[in-house]
Amino acid sequence: MTRTVYVNGEYLPETDAKISIFDRGFLFADAVYEVTSVLGGKLIAFDGHAQRLKRSLNELGIENPITTDDLLEVHRELVRLNDIDEGLIYLQISRGAPGDRDFVFPNPDEVKPTVVLFTQAKPGLAKSVKPMTVISIDDIRWGRRDIKTVQLLYPSMGKMMAQAAGADDAWMIEDGYVTEGTSNNVYIVKDGKIITRGLSNDILHGITRAAVLRYAEEAQMEVEERSFTIEEAQNADEAFYTSASGFVMPVVQIDGVVLGEGEPGRVATRLREIYIDESLKSAV
Structure with missing residues (x-):
């Protein structure tokens, strides 16, 4: 079964998901991430991951593009859409794709962060x-x-x-x-x-x-x-x-x-x- 992933507000088949070649996460590793475990279809330590995500973004001066409540809803929806009982949800937020390569950070009023999430099924995670x-x-x-x-x-x-x-x-x-x-x-x-x-x-x-x-x-x-x-x-x-x-x-x-x-x-x-x-x- 093809996974459903999340890219910038859309739930898409993984085969249809696309990110710009100019995304700073791709060009400069200018991005942060979190990995949240799923056990019994529920998220483990979500609040802790959400708080650390905010801190990482703040330390790099990247605008936080999604509220904690919305982020929780995206996690839960991906668990539901991909029928994850035990596994992981990977989240990545980059500074965005300014349309060209430049060491200087783009204007945050003009270039918004890129948000990507996907699941990984890991049956037996708790017993491994x-x-x-x-x-x-x-x-x-x-x-x-x-x-x-x-x-x-x-x-x-x-x-x-x-x-x-x-x-x-x-x-x-x-x-x-x-x-x-x-x-x-x-x-x-x-x-x-x-x-x-x-x-x-x-x-x-x-x-x-x-x-x-x-x-x-x-x-x-x-x-x-x-x-x-x-x-x-x-x-x-x-x-x-x-x-x-x-x-x-x-x-x-x-x-x-x-x-x-x-x-x-x-x-x-x-x-x-x-x-x-x-x-x-x-x-x-």
Whole structure:
């Protein structure tokens, strides 16, 4: 079945959807995005994604072209039209298509942002737990990783480096410390304490991260927000990552060093259960 997608106010078959070759998202990666999970036909953490979208747009000076209520309606309509029970909704907003290529931003009164959304069906999303293996790579991205832009070439290259090394993902290192995974926030557990890098411009302010840390504290788990090295991670009792599409995923090997028994740890397993249960309660 052909998917129905959303482009600038219209619901269209994906084969009919078109974007200008002059769109700045295409030419300059001048765009932001969000990915919202769908479980049981409902949206997980929609409000958090909508708020972060506003922040990203504001940081780049892109006019917000759609209200939160309208955005929610578009998400729900795409879920309905594409019969999504478990899956993802990808949203992208670019600065628009000025009709030619120029480094200078176009006049926002004359050029309006481009809004695109599409769905991805992922049956079994809530049950997909795979013990992950990771390698470490240098973090050479730009300095504003807190803005969720579509500048994802290096993270894509990182995933390919991991694949070439026989691993599932890569953790990035800057100034000797782990920043984040290629598409996720990362954590280690030592003596029952959850350790993760604190928020700054160096990492994405993950919506799943915020929820998981809140649930961890409610469950009386100790949390410490600080930087850690890859060597410290290799000596941890367990490790995991969080993302909108993976929820909480256990990491069992880092640069060839097996953590613990090489199986998903107790903390990661419990946090995944809590996150999914609590998210379903508040899903819209």
